[in-house]
Amino acid sequence: MDLDQLVQTLERLALDAEAALAAAHDAAALEAARVQFAGARSGQLKTLQKEVGTLPADSKRAGYVKFNEVKDRIQAALDAAAARVESGADAAIPAGLDPTLPGVRRRLGHVHPITQTIEHLKQIMARLGFEVVEGPEVEDTWHNFVALNIPEDHPARDPLDNFFLACAGKLADDKGAAARTPAIDPTAPDARLMRSQTSTVQIRVMEKSAPPVRIISLGRVYRPDPPDQTHFPMFHQMEGLWIDRSVTMAQLKSVLRMFATNYLGADVSIRFRPSFFPFTEPSVEADFSWKGKWIEFGGAGMVDPNVLRAVGYDPEEVTGFAFGLGVERLCMGRHRIEDIRDLFRNDVRFLEQF
């Protein structure tokens, strides 16, 4: 080959290599092209290098100039192709993939909105130093009424307003509803009932531990309200209690304000309206201000001295406050749930929204 032929061949090689490398979209194609054009043993460049060596001496220099130029071009094309393949910027589009198709989602489970509300309440109250406690749902009249200063003639003790247990020994018949209501003596010392409030837990905690006590109790309570949009015979309450040497109503208001501010995520005010509960004195209904309106929060008050005495505390030594609220109401308000029965139907189409 003379110099002209060689220069032409080299030029063609450079063009071929540049085209082949530009078309190499994956590592295998790149490697094949590299071996073909720039392989150390029998690549085309190598072969032509030998040809340059056979040129007459006067044209050898020009031959090497062209050779080096082509070698550099191929190397540059190789580098570019390698960088491109590595970054995948231009990877071949997999056949049949439509990237606008929806993602494949796993069906996750959902925590019940009541549980979510309860966890939220616990979290806020824990920040305020209130520890979570639990107590039994089936109670005796001492814990549900007597120790809570609810006298025997109080309407709250009416058997028709409570789920008393059928007398021991009386067997439940299979027809259930058809059974005649047996006489229940709610004043009997061993009368038992499904608790009508979580305040029972306060009594149990105070009976067992000396002050100070700063607790919340959460759980199911039971009252014979026929189910409708806002009533269900089973619901949840949160009850807070703080007993110490000098707990005041100002602290009650302050704790409730901090609670409401935390719960609603905005600064709110608390308003007390006088009310009446046997286990607190003074008793109030607490409201919080929200978007220019007063919203009912729940009942609250200073623990009645009779309750403190019933658990063996000295009302001259300690004071305290208690408050209670309905979890369902908070939950429904927060999630815009319009019918309390939805919370207990367990329709997964409802549950999976939370």
Next chain:
Amino acid sequence: MLVCWEWLEQYVRLDVKPDDLADRFAMSGLNHESTTQVGGDVVIDLEVTSNRCDCLGHIGVAREASVLLGQGLCLPPAIVKEDPALKASDLIQVENRFAEACPRYTARVLQGVKIGPSPEWLVRRLSAIGINSVNNVVDVTNYVMMECGQPLHAFDLDQIQGRKIIVRPAAKDEKFLAIDHHTYELDEQTVVIADAQRAVALGGVMGGAESEVSDSTTNLLIEAASFEPLAIRRTARRLKLHSPSSFRFERRPDPAGLDWASRRCCELILQVAGGKLASGVVDTGANHPQLEPIVFRLNQLLRVLGITIPTSEVVRILSSLGCEVSALDADTLRVIAPSWRRDVTREIDLIEEVARIYGYDQIPEDAVVPLTVAPTRPKDIVLGRVRQVLSAYGVDEAITPSVVPAHQDACGSPWSEREALSTDTPLLEGARLLRRSLLPSLLAARSWNQTQAGRDASLYEVANVYLPGDDQAALPMERSMLALVTGQDLLVAKGLVEDIAASCMSRETAVVSAAYDHPLFQRGTATRYDLNGQLLGFVGLISKSTSKAVGVTASTAVAELSVETLIGALEEIRRSQRVSPYPSITRDLNFVLDESLRWAQLESMCRTSGGALLQQVEYRETYRDEKKDGAGKKRVLLSLVFQSPDRTLTSAEVDAAVGQIIADCQTQCGGQLLG
């Protein structure tokens, strides 16, 4: 309690707008329900708490207004002109045989009254608060009740047989025809007001048809009595007969105001119906003694409320509420509550009275609350982890009723064979049994989703079961349970249970599983798990009878686990274990085994025989080839993973361990290595 503005103004000057006064009422204890205009008059509806019977009459509400507005209170003296020629005790006798239910019964007698329509003012005021006019006498009794809160009853004296009133318990099954012309069947707990022959009124609840005041009535007996709240409530509820009278007696009106009410009633009857009032009153009880004095230490206001209130203000508030207040010393008052405030008996009650009038808005909401640490309960840690696992598995949390119908309870419980406790009234339709397992009601929720929503629901619930104790009369043992139901494969349910346990327990926890049998489960499908020797719970497929009882049609795997056991095994803070930097070696073995050989046995053999370097025994699959292996045989493929924490293993070491397993499989499990 409906309050008529113009009526209220009879007792107190109201130089305030009705809406403003209603707000003041709401902030001082009488919750404002609504304000309406009735025929040009303003009527305010107030909610009265059960301790404030004094506010179930206009005078009580007027007194609150007088305290709030700092105005005087002007009450009618109820002075009556009695006819000295007539003596009440000559005209009627009263015998009280039921003083436990009726501590005081008084009677006055009027003669020669003329029954007719009421004057316009009386009709208008009653109508403003929703009471229809009947005749002048009946209207007066209603008016006085709505004035002072003491119910009254007027009898036609000429219909009272034997001129005698007997207060007594009703006879069993005694019948009574009330003013509403319904006949009621009474029991021995009912107080009746009777004459010599028959019951003429249901004490404190409703009068009788036969002795009611009619157009021809000329002589009247005016009853003013006290009844025990419990007795009245019992009767009213049992007979479903709630009247303004029973409503008030259930809340114990002022016993000392009884005679005032009786005189006021007679005064107004004389005014609107004429006639003569016999002198004196027939009275079976005594005047109510004054309430005991209360020592009020003024420093208790700060102690309880967290604010100080000037003593002069304290004295003003209590005095205007009707208390007798005197100073014992500079810091102590002696207070006697008025008879109409029998709910005020203690220092703390006085604190409330002062606070509600002084205003709760005076109490600050930025008091210092000392910091304290509230530790997280282990139970909350456990349930937090468990809920994460369940959410990852796609299981939704349900809340189902604690009390179940008999057909659900009949599915049984793995936790107690004792008969379930029962509520007296059903929680929901037919549901009276306190559940001993969460599974039946949770399965019912799954069934509901299947039939109503067309969804194959996987559900879980965390709640208590109620296990009857040794002593039938004691409180049941309540145990917190985690139950789950799913349409997924049994082994997926088992995996879920194992992941739940693993999310709580430490690596060292001994997990033991064993076959279990209970009618709740299909035979041969259930497993019992123990953690560190404590019963964790059960997993299995439900039996046909369970499916039928709860209405689930598809195959369902269920589990019920003790939350207490999970708490007992809780590793609160995870401890790490160094990951070995040396490669592991995996060997797959395929054994031909008898069909009856259980995986648990095979795995246990591998672990025992594999030596210290064997890290994992993993089940891969089972398949059967009857042609090659014969009947009653199966092939089980498993993987063994060997690794050392401190060196690279040699093939020879692993071969030796595997060889031991293959040999022991033959002798202990009767298994042959395939290939």
